[in-house]
Structure formats: structure tokens, C-alpha cells
Amino acid sequence: MIGVEISKMLRSRRTWSTILLIDALPTLVAVLLALTDLGPRPGTGPAFLSAVLTDGTLFPLAALAIVLPLFLPIAVAITAGEAIAGEAQQGTLRYLLVRPVGRTRLLVAKLVSVLCFVVVTILVVAVTAYVVGTLLLGQADASAGGVTSVSGSQLSTQELTLRTLLALGYAMLCMTGVAAIGLFLSTVAESPLGAALGTLAVLIASTLLLTLDAAQSLQPYLPTRYWLSFVDLFRDPILWRDVERGVLLQLVYVAVFLGAAWANFMTKDVTD
């Protein structure tokens, strides 16, 4: 069943047009940077964007920082929202269930397929950004001894690769949190669009509350609070505090919303 769901996801034209769209934005940014050579001043704009002018190998991280706040969560919310509500709207849910596919099994297969989407999307973005970055922006001079960390010290290529992979993993976990919320709403909502919009509403509310001083007591528990903390992985030494909190928070979100999705779906009357 898991294989069937993944193949459905990979065969859907929408999956690939979404990935293409997400990929287009950082590529456009790279082209503009290469043409104009006008980076944001250090300390402003998306993370790493001022650094990539001197070293294109950092561009995957810049690309991640560009798509993580908005593009990626939208795509994940739509894909996860589609999971159950989309089958229900198409009428195929009732046929899957009488095939029979167990409800738990179906939910797990849907989750795995959404996670695959997350992984594929992030990897595509990272690989394209690496290729585009090194081609257009060039690599730092090898004699300079690696790249400069956010803290100003030097990082070896090996260290940079490891930390980049960690950052990609962290981004995937953050998107898994989004996927869990989306999957839960997908078992509740009548339409896939409703589930996707509901998920986005949660994320937008969270982003908004993060800017509000009065909401300070809530802020450590908001789902988007630590999303961009992957930047801390590039400090020297690594600043683990926010990353750890981010991982823990996302795990709690995933557990709570998947549990709710399961509880709701098991007892749901499938009437559409």
C-alpha cells in the first residue's frame, strides 16, 4: 500500500509542477545575484544570501532559507491536505476502504508518501541550488581554506557538508510537523482545499504571533518558532539550544496531530 501511495504521488503531474515552482524561486535569485552582483548587506535579507556572492557552495543553504518560510510549507500543506480529503472528494476513499485497505494502514501510507514528497522537494531544491550556485556564483578560492562560518571562523569542506546535511534534515523535520497538521485536517475537512487552507492558517497565525510582544509566553510553543534555527548549525561552535528545542517541539506536534488524525479517522463515517 505504501508503494502504491508513493507511486501515485510520483506519477501525479502536480507533484512535479509544485517542485518545479519551488525550485524556480531560488534559481531566479541566483541568476539575479550573478547578473547584478548586488547582495543584501551582511546581516539583512535571508540567511546566507550575502555570503553566497563570494562562495556559491553556500547557495543550497540560502535556497533553503528562501523557500522554508513560505513556499515549502504551502506545498506541504496542499499535499498533506489532499491525502484523505482528496480521496474522499474523488470518491476513491470508499473503494480503497472496501478493497480492503485498513484505515491505519491507509493513514500510514499517506503519511509516508507526504514525507517522501518533503524529502524529494528539499533534495531537489538543495541539489539545484548547489549546481546553480557553483556555476553562476563560483566557488571560493580553495587556497582560502574553506568557507567562513556565520561566526566568522573558517569551516572545512567536510564540516560544511555535514552541517548542510544536518540543516536539510532539520528542515525536513519542520515540514513533517506541517504534514502532521495537514494530515489531521485532511481527516476532518470535507475538501482538500479546506484542509490545506486550515493548515496554512495555523502557520500564518503562528508567524504573526511571533512578531507580537504580547504573545511572548506562547512563542516557545508555536510551530514556526524554530524553523530558521538551522542557521545556528553554521555558528562556531554550533549553537545547539534552539535546534534542540526545535526538534523537540516538532516531534511533539507530529505526535499530537498524527494521534488526533488516527483517532478521528478510525471512528469516522465515510459518507462521501
Next chain:
Amino acid sequence: MITTRGLTKRFGSITAVDDLSLEVHEGDVYGFLGANGSGKTTTVRMLLGLVLATSGSAEVLGHAMPADWRTVLPQVGAMVEGPASYGQLSGRANLALFDASGPGGARGTRAGRVDDVLEQVGLGQVDRRPVQAYSLGMKQRLGLAAALLRGPRLLVLDEPTNGLDPQGIRHIRDLLLALNAAGTTIFLSSHLLAEVEQMCTRVGVLDRGRLVLQERLDVLQRPTGRVRLGTTDPAAVRALLDGAVEGQDGDRLLVRTTDPAELNQRLVRAGIPVLELAPERNTLEDVVLAATTTEPTADTTGGLR
């Protein structure tokens, strides 16, 4: 095959199915009739474990539903409220995906099985077009093909001939009757009384969530003890038979008799020309309308569903 006891489903304050006790025997072609909103679809969904009953129990193929769905559902083929498929994929790809989704479908024999059922429902020549380009009748056939894919012991079908042309209806009816002759029990819900009359051996009628009638079709259609008599000389018949004539419409008379052959003899001996003579039977329509005493509303005037 199917036994329900006191099956009840409430959605909020609305009782969709009320204390339903169905009895479908092995080998039946069971016609499930009822007006719009009478709870037919909800019943079918409860039998398949899609909707959970508020109270009461259901047994399908000798096992409790929905508790034993793992045992029951692999032996059931179903079409609920119209066919559904992934519109961007071809019919063949849809059936292959459907087959791969659940248990008991070996990968090696999949393509052969898919071809077999497509052939059975008359889609053997279907090309690689996506399903969204299919006509309603083709989608209906594809849905039926999916239901047949597992070689089920029990077929639960909701309006299987919807959207088909007369030849298509004939084809599907012949197919279902052939399957039934080979041992498949068929539970058919339909709003077409004629279809049920032509195919079914037993009939259940649902009215506002309650089962108001459940009987063998031939019992329902038994002779009424009257004959329809067509003649060119109704006055002579009245004179001969006197009080036995119970109704007249022009040249056609309704005559009460216990022995139509004897009646015919008397008429011929008396020299009365007989155009036709046939025992009167209850039609399914009469029986159903008598059983469902529903006041006609905008919802039900369109026919029974």
C-alpha cells in the same frame, strides 16, 4: 450471506436507518428498493464498514461487520454510489492500482486479471485514454470491473446500469445473471423497478429507514385470482358470467375465476370471441407502492431509488 439485526444509524437527530433486519440468502439476487433518502446507501455503507452503526449488528458472509472486515471484505466486490477512479490515469492503470492496494493480488498475474475483468464488462478494447475522457457508461463498466476483480462471493451493487445504453444494460444484466448462476450472491440496489423485476429473486423495500417488505419476487407476483379478458363482445360476457366480472375498460374485462382454462372453455362454447385471456398478477410497482404509503413529495415523484 447478509443478516442484520436491529441495525440503526442516526446522524445527529436524523434516523437514517431504523431497526433494520435484512436477510439475504446465498445465491439470491436481492433487489433493495427505496425512495430517495430512505436509507439505502447508508445501509450499504454499514454493511461494508464505511459507516459505523449506532446500534444493532450486521453479519456478512457469516462474520460480524465491521469487526471482521479483514475476513469479509476480500470476498466482497462493491460499487457504492457510482464509480470513482483517478481521472488522469487509464482504466487499466486504475484497476492495477486498485488491485495493488489491498491484499491477495499477486503482482505476476495482475495484468491478466485486469484484462479478464475488462473483457467481462465489455471494455476489452479500451485504449490508453485517461478515465476522465470516458463516457458515463464506460466509467460505470470500469467500476463494475473493479468490483469483479477479486472474484467475489458477494457483489454489492448500487445502480449498476446507471448511464448505460439499452445494449449495455442487457450486457451487464446477462453478465450478472451468469455470475449468479456460477454461485455469486448479488445484492442490488436500484431505482429501476423493471430492472429488479427482471433480475431479482428476492426483494426488500425500505421506507424512511424501515424495512416494510421482504419477500420472494415470485410470491409477490402471484396471481390475484382474476383474469384479464379481451373480447369484442363485452356485453355477452357480462350476460354469461353475471357477477364474476369485477371491472371493465372498453373491450377489456377483469373476471374473477379460480380456473382460467375452464373460463375459456365456457366462453368459446358460448361463441364469444376471445382476443386475449391471461391471469392477472401483482406487479412489483403495485406491491411497492402499497408497502411504502409515502405521501408523494417533490423528492419521490421522480421515481423510486
